[in-house]
Amino acid sequence: MEAILTCLKDYGALLGSIVAVILTSILVMQRNKLKRNETIVTESLMEASGSLFFSIKSILNKVRVTDITEELKDFFDKYSKDHNALVKLKDRHIIKRFVELEELYYVYLSEKNSENLDRLMTKFIILKDNIEQVFYTEHKVVNKEIRWYLIVESKKNIWFRMLFRGYRYFSHTVIFAAFLDIIMVYLTITDRLSEEYRLKGIYYLVFSFSQFISILLGFVLFVNFMIHIITEDEKDNWGTKFCRFIIPKRLVQRYPFLRRFTEGDKEVNSEKRAIKEYEEKYKEWINRERR
Incomplete structure (x- = not known):
């Protein structure tokens, strides 16, 4: 033990510098990775899932069979020759679904009857549902910061904008701390019920922290609810x-x-x-x- 303390005393500054460099490198790599992934998702949303989703919806909105078949021809002529949109989706399941759908389309062309059309349109709707899910997920990822940005920047007073920016970090911190508190409360209750009392020394600390975080969480939830009401959030509630x-x-x-x-x-x-x-x-x- 004394050797470890002596080592830390002699080389603590050097070890601290090494750890700081390693952590900084990890954070920089993670940041670059996030930027690269955001670029990929944005490209997919604009050039892949978005165009595919609205093209399919346009076809399904048609009423007459002749209009549907004409739209299907244009759809497969476009995406069968150019697979970039499908590849950019980065979803092997959807690519496989498109290949199966394309086969059913040519089967329908060889024999145009109601049975083949029903099979084709059923698979087509399944593809639509898959792409719709990807589209809205990508849309949420790409635009996750936009709503809060509009709320903050719509305030003319610079101090209110700074207050809102600070409150957002405060809100996220409190909610995260509440989850940690739930875990600690669970562990202390389990410890008491098991009568092992290994965590007895922190019972009072956990109880005090729970009271404190409950007050902060109540305040945060109230403010978030008021922001939700004032801004008329378009998202459906549960x-x-x-x-x-x-x-x-x-x-x-x-x-x-x-x-x-x-x-x-x-x-x-x-x-x-x-x-x-x-x-x-x-x-x-x-x-x-x-x-």
């Missing part, structure tokens, strides 16, 4: 998602008041404002043009 899951679309179409549960007040109110604006500003002009 209540809306749950109602949309349990209430059938046919029932919503029959009883329009249920839309407030499945779509939220913001969506319903936005549509009402749009209808009013359309009737006041555009409807009369459009009807006059038709005449």
Whole structure:
């Protein structure tokens, strides 16, 4: 033990410098890796998942079979000859799904009947669902900072902008500390129930920290909720998602008041404002043009 202490005393500064250099190198490599991955995801979103998703949605929005077949021809002519968009997705499962779909398409061309078309469109919808999931995930990654940036930069006063920036780090720190506190509380409760009392020396410390972090967490959750209300976040809350899951679309179409549960007040109110604006500003002009 004395030898270790002597070594640390003699070479502590050197060891500290070495550790600092190693940690700095690791952080720099991680930062460069994150930037490289963000560039790849942005490129995929703009040139791969986005174009594929909207192309497929355009085809599925068609009603007549002739329109669908024409759109399918354009789709496969484009992506069968140029696989860059599919490769940029970096998803082997989707590439495999596209290859299977392409085979079904040529089977349908060789024998155009309803059975082959049904098989083709079923697989096509499956591909759409896979790409849609990738598209929204990439969109979330690429734009994860945008909403908070808009909230901060919309404030004219520079001190308010600085306050918001500092609060964000504070909020994330408190939430992370709350998770750590849950783990510590679990360990102390387990230790007491097992009657081993190995952590007895920190019982009071964990209890005090839990009280302190609970107060901070309550404050953070309240402020985050107020920011959510003020900025009218467009994301669905869990209540809306749950109602949309349990209430059938046919029932919503029959009883329009249920839309407030499945779509939220913001969506319903936005549509009402749009209808009013359309009737006041555009409807009369459009009807006059038709005449």
